[in-house]
Amino acid sequence: xxxxxxxxxxxxxDSAAFARAYALTAFATAFAGPLIENLVGSATLTTIIVGLxxxxxxxxxxxxxxxxxxxxxxxxxxxxxxxxxLSFTWSSDQRWTWIGMWGLxxxxxxxxxxxxxxxxxxxxxxxxxxxxxxxxxxxxxxxLSGVIFDAPFAFLxxxxxxxxxxxxxxxxxxxxxLGLVSVIALVxxxxxxxxxxxxxxxxxVSMTMALALIALSLSPTAIVLVGVVAASAGALAIVRxxxxxxxxSVQIAxxxxxVGAITLGLIFRHQIIRWLGAGTDISVRxxxxxxxxxxxxxxxxxxxxxxxxxxxxxxxxxxxNDRAGAEHLSALNAFFDVxxxxxxxxxxxxxxxxxxxxxxxxxxxxxxxxxxxxWTPLVLITLLANSMLESTIITSVGFMLFxxxxxxxxxxxxxxxxxxxxRPQNPSIQPG
Numbered sequence: 001x002x003x004x005x006x007x008x009x010x011x012x013x014d015s016a017a018f019a020r021a022y023a024l025t026a027f028a029t030a031f032a033g034p035l036i037e038n039l040v041g042s043a044t045l046t047t048i049i050v051g052l053x054x055x056x057x058x059x060x061x062x063x064x065x066x067x068x069x070x071x072x073x074x075x076x077x078x079x080x081x082x083x084x085x086l087s088f089t090w091s092s093d094q095r096w097t098w099i100g101m102w103g104l105x106x107x108x109x110x111x112x113x114x115x116x117x118x119x120x121x122x123x124x125x126x127x128x129x130x131x132x133x134x135x136x137x138x139x140x141x142x143x144l145s146g147v148i149f150d151a152p153f154a155f156l157x158x159x160x161x162x163x164x165x166x167x168x169x170x171x172x173x174x175x176x177x178l179g180l181v182s183v184i185a186l187v188x189x190x191x192x193x194x195x196x197x198x199x200x201x202x203x204x205v206s207m208t209m210a211l212a213l214i215a216l217s218l219s220p221t222a223i224v225l226v227g228v229v230a231a232s233a234g235a236l237a238i239v240r241x242x243x244x245x246x247x248x249s250v251q252i253a254x255x256x257x258x259v260g261a262i263t264l265g266l267i268f269r270h271q272i273i274r275w276l277g278a279g280t281d282i283s284v285r286x287x288x289x290x291x292x293x294x295x296x297x298x299x300x301x302x303x304x305x306x307x308x309x310x311x312x313x314x315x316x317x318x319x320x321n322d323r324a325g326a327e328h329l330s331a332l333n334a335f336f337d338v339x340x341x342x343x344x345x346x347x348x349x350x351x352x353x354x355x356x357x358x359x360x361x362x363x364x365x366x367x368x369x370x371x372x373x374x375w376t377p378l379v380l381i382t383l384l385a386n387s388m389l390e391s392t393i394i395t396s397v398g399f400m401l402f403x404x405x406x407x408x409x410x411x412x413x414x415x416x417x418x419x420x421x422x423r424p425q426n427p428s429i430q431p432g
Contacts, residue, residue, distance in 0.1 A: 013062040019117040022059065023126040026052050026110040030397040031134055031181060034173040038156050049106040056113035063117065073112050074410040076353035077403055081108060083346050084306045091305025093314045100308035107396055111403035120408065121197060124375050128192050128206070131185040135209050138170025138178065142216075167218035179214055179222025180386050184401070186210040187229060187378045194371045221389045228385040229378055231261075236374055239366045247366060284324075285332045285389070291323035292331055296340050303343035308395045316340070334387035334394050350394075353406060354384055360409035380405045 012018055029036070029048050036045045060067065084101055091097035114123060145153045146162030153160070157173035167175040186207060193203035214222050235254050242250045295316040296303070310317040310329045320340075321327050331337040338347045361376040383393045383402055392398035 027130040035171040087305045097305040107400040108403045111400045115407040128188045166216040168216045175217040179217040179219035182213040183225045288324040301343045330391035334391045337391040357406035
């Protein structure tokens with residue numbers, strides 16, 4: 001029996017071209033999830049993710065000699081996933097938890113595969129290429145709906161408000177998700193330009209497109225994210241330009257400024273909310289969070305089980321929505337969502353993983369010469385800032401990016417470096 005076909009298959013799975021194709025497909029699936037669901041249904045999206053998981057497992061198997069399995073996934077992320085799976089045993093609806101749990105594991109696994117078969121620059125390029133297409137497609141859809149046909153595309157969640165100056169949703173179903181994706185795209189496009197990995201004209205057009213969609217989304221969340229990212233990028237630039245012997249004192253001073261800014265934000269929160277025009281949104285969220293906290297006290301430590309997006313007809317979510325006076329599919333805050341679904345234990349694990357990933361990635365970005373390493377902490381900051389008003393980070397593409405950033409940071413700066421034995425290196429994959 002000939003062994004040639006398996007050898008050719010192994011060579012294909014191990015090739016750089018296949019790794020690039022896998023990363024592009026995985027990112028396109030994750031970011032375009034709402035579009036896929038609206039066009040062909042959630043079953044098709046699930047099938048695509050399952051296929052990507054199977055293919056990703058095959059790729060890791062073929063490359064198993066290159067991998068240090070103890071560094072495959074950060075322990076902080078592994079603990080979150082284990083606790084999420086355990087929540088199946090006490091969930092208020094095990095069927096929904098089963099579905100949500102496997103979806104979360106699928107997105108996490110794709111992130112882990114990409115982190116081990118693509119280096120930092122290749123990852124940024126893949127995300128940039130995907131988001132360029134998806135943002136351009138969003139503009140096309142809005143032009144078709146708001147200008148050419150002058151009618152909403154209800155099946156896509158597009159309201160056709162382009163000629164009115166927004167809000168627009170693009171292919172992402174909601175203006176807040178469009179705003180978040182556009183901010184992540186903006187960070188990615190800037191890094192691409194600074195690393196000269198794409199031509200300058202293409203980078204400028206891409207950044208202009210991202211800024212236009214941020215503005216047209218009319219999302220108060222996106223406006224806040226732009227400010228947070230700009231401030232973080234400025235702080236990172238200050239630290240990177242500071243001599244090594246003075247960086248610790250500068251980091252402490254910046255930490256003090258952050259605490260001070262948060263304090264001032266709390267003191268002047270009402271004025272800030274009025275300036276952003278987000279009074280109604282904050283009022284809605286406050287009612288929702290108050291109702292959620294009452295049900296969280298009934299199961300404070302373990303929560304009601306992981307659901308991801310809420311099941312509106314399941315307890316306690318229908319009761320929370322009834323008290324809040326509106327139907328919500330999330331807590332509109334990732335930290336409250338983790339609390340109600342995974343309890344205090346889950347929230348502590350989430351905060352630990354987020355804090356550890358952010359600390360590691362920030363230190364890496366301040367120590368390495370290349371501006372490329374700024375992408376990870378800036379994206380993490382974007383996701384965590386967005387978590388104050390949305391729950392994207394604990395589902396689908398948000399969680400995928402979170403795991404990717406945490407894994408990437410752990411590859412470079414980890415206590416497990418001391419435990420690693422020498423192993424074969426793949427010259428096409430660089431640390432970071």
